[in-house]
Amino acid sequence: MLRNVAILGSTGSIGTQALAVVEEHPEEFRVCGLAARSSWRALARQVRSHRPPVAALADPAAAAALSREIAGVGTEVLSGEEGVCEVAGRPGTDVVVQAMAGAAGLPASVAALERGGLLALANKESMVLAGSVLLGIAARTGARIVPVDSEHSGVFQVLQSSRREDLSRVVLTASGGPFRDVPAFLFDVLAARHAFPHPSWRMGERMTIDSATLMNKAFEVVEARWFFDLAPERIEVVVHPESVVHSMVEFHDGSVLAQLGWPDMRVPIRYALSFPRRFASEAPHFDPSRLGRLTFEAPDPERFPALSLGFRVAREGGTLGAVLTAANEEAVGLFLAGRIPFPKIARLVETVLSRHVSFKEPGLAEIRRADRWAREEIAACSA
Numbered sequence: 001m002l003r004n005v006a007i008l009g010s011t012g013s014i015g016t017q018a019l020a021v022v023e024e025h026p027e028e029f030r031v032c033g034l035a036a037r038s039s040w041r042a043l044a045r046q047v048r049s050h051r052p053p054v055a056a057l058a059d060p061a062a063a064a065a066l067s068r069e070i071a072g073v074g075t076e077v078l079s080g081e082e083g084v085c086e087v088a089g090r091p092g093t094d095v096v097v098q099a100m101a102g103a104a105g106l107p108a109s110v111a112a113l114e115r116g117g118l119l120a121l122a123n124k125e126s127m128v129l130a131g132s133v134l135l136g137i138a139a140r141t142g143a144r145i146v147p148v149d150s151e152h153s154g155v156f157q158v159l160q161s162s163r164r165e166d167l168s169r170v171v172l173t174a175s176g177g178p179f180r181d182v183p184a185f186l187f188d189v190l191a192a193r194h195a196f197p198h199p200s201w202r203m204g205e206r207m208t209i210d211s212a213t214l215m216n217k218a219f220e221v222v223e224a225r226w227f228f229d230l231a232p233e234r235i236e237v238v239v240h241p242e243s244v245v246h247s248m249v250e251f252h253d254g255s256v257l258a259q260l261g262w263p264d265m266r267v268p269i270r271y272a273l274s275f276p277r278r279f280a281s282e283a284p285h286f287d288p289s290r291l292g293r294l295t296f297e298a299p300d301p302e303r304f305p306a307l308s309l310g311f312r313v314a315r316e317g318g319t320l321g322a323v324l325t326a327a328n329e330e331a332v333g334l335f336l337a338g339r340i341p342f343p344k345i346a347r348l349v350e351t352v353l354s355r356h357v358s359f360k361e362p363g364l365a366e367i368r369r370a371d372r373w374a375r376e377e378i379a380a381c382s383a
């Protein structure tokens, strides 16, 4: 039976790969909605080739341009955050791929879960911001969240064949980012251009900086805390530059199951889309003899202090997740604009986290407030 797939953030790195997976399996999937932030030309091309009933752009001016561009195609064009949420929440949708960038993705994740069905979640910020809220909605509506993040997809896949109660520890691997081998004394002179291209995975600009600071991994620690209901001391991060082992799950009996594969985001995307089945792919076979050796090392807390912030947020919860994502987005923006040195990103975020009075068991209103507060704090700190 055809699955109706809506892709949010369809013009970004994960979104275009999700669309490529859908194209590989025309007998399994049909695109029923597309949404992006502002890239109306790219979205127009996708609409012309997939003819979904609906498309949305968060940026109203871009939505107007898209309307003009695809007049006569027969796709309804929606505008603004409400438009994107409507695509996420449309009845008849079987899977929503949530691949929007940043904290801005939360409302659409909520809309998708309110609808029920399956949410293939690539927007990790949604979980970091509001993990408990999202799980609460899913429990109420019967929605299912399947992780697209490669590390979490690995753990999720391992747990399909093992009992959750036997799990003792989860190990998430990190590529180490573009500055893995840069000595500490050079960190002050690192500029955004030094971070591109990323060694193993291809991704957007802000995410590349998150990979360079290891903030991306900090987010993933929080994400794992919610996805697998894990106390932070049962989550570990190990640097693994080859990005072949995506994660490992250790069980009480000392047995460790790892999930491996070439670093290719289409694999976790395909799994999330086909779950609980697996669809065949044309991807090259995994050949361990071509790998030579795999290396693992502990992350360096001196050069990459952002990682510990993830553990802190996973431990303390409340509205700290909202503060972590919002403060980081603002701090990365300052770095990309050349206004602060690289090490200041994590320092600013840590300062704002320390100043925050966390709200226990927040709802969406408190989360939104904490997000706004954190952005204002960063602006005040850096003025």
Ligand code: MG
Pocket (backbone or CB within 6 Å): 149, 150, 151, 220
């Ligand atoms: Mg990841």
